[in-house]
Amino acid sequence: MRFEGRTSVLISNQWAAIADADRFASVDAFLDVLAELAADDWLTIGTLRSARPQTTAVLEETIADRRLEIDAWTIRDAVETLVFLARRGLPSRSTRVHRAMIRARVTAEYAALAILARHWLEQSDVAELLLPFSTRHRPSRRQLGDDLIHRRSR
Numbered sequence: 001m002r003f004e005g006r007t008s009v010l011i012s013n014q015w016a017a018i019a020d021a022d023r024f025a026s027v028d029a030f031l032d033v034l035a036e037l038a039a040d041d042w043l044t045i046g047t048l049r050s051a052r053p054q055t056t057a058v059l060e061e062t063i064a065d066r067r068l069e070i071d072a073w074t075i076r077d078a079v080e081t082l083v084f085l086a087r088r089g090l091p092s093r094s095t096r097v098h099r100a101m102i103r104a105r106v107t108a109e110y111a112a113l114a115i116l117a118r119h120w121l122e123q124s125d126v127a128e129l130l131l132p133f134s135t136r137h138r139p140s141r142r143q144l145g146d147d148l149i150h151r152r153s154r
Contacts, residue, residue: 026115027075033133034082034108039089045107046100048132055125056110062117072113079108107132 037045063072083105090097114121114129 023116023119024071026118027112030112030115030133031075031078031082034079034112035085037082037086039086042083042086042104043090043097043100045132046102046104048107050103050107051110051128051131055128058125059110059113059117059121059129062120063113066117066120068116071116075112075116076109079105079112083108 063069083101087101110129111133114126118126
């Protein structure tokens with residue numbers, strides 16, 4: 001009997017390790033997509049409606065409850081690096097562009113963290129956090145106006 005209990009614990013731990021590997025592979029795949037975004041794509045994301053504060057609060061609580069803080073820090077650092085690299089290609093250094101890039105970074109961080117914690121979140125929360133990266137919901141650059149990208153600093 002004792003052996004059976006240990007076996008089930010080992011099997012449970014193996015499934016947990018597989019689930020963890022799947023989560024990290026999904027986050028890596030999302031980061032690869034982000035790495036391919038052009039600067040104007042980041043600006044577009046920075047102009048979209050953000051997730052509700054309640055949704056991001058649930059995400060942050062889940063990260064803390066599941067002790068994912070170090071993983072979250074690593075993901076946030078990776079996203080920040082990707083935004084830095086994308087921003088180098090922008091001709092404008094205006095405050096408006098800077099703010100849009102900050103909003104885009106935060107939006108991408110929450111999306112990546114939602115992928116990391118998706119097993120513990122409501123599906124609707126994950127969908128809300130990933131919505132800005134759905135091509136169906138991204139307005140064209142023309143709709144946003146080229147002024148955001150080409151406006152000169154004042």
